[in-house]
Amino acid sequence: MKINRRENQTKTDLEQMIGNAVPVKLSEYVANTIIEYIESKATPQLEPKQLVLNFGEI
Numbered sequence: 743m744k745i746n747r748r749e750n751q752t753k754t755d756l757e758q759m760i761g762n763a764v765p766v767k768l769s770e771y772v773a774n775t776i777i778e779y780i781e782s783k784a785t786p787q788l789e790p791k792q793l794v795l796n797f798g799e800i
Contacts, residue, residue, distance in 0.1 A: 765795050 771793055 765797075767793060767795050 772790065
């Protein structure tokens with residue numbers, strides 16, 4: 743896989759590319775898990791959860 747490098751990209755451009763690469767549902771799952779952990783203030787008892795990714799119609 744060839745990666746095109748552009749020397750004139752700003753930090754904001756790079757952050758936007760990274761943000762666009764992370765699926766929304768994955769971000770929600772990670773954020774909710776962190777919130778649950780912080781709110782419980784205990785050792786996390788992580789249970790498997792179903793993560794559904796919808797990439798639209800193919």
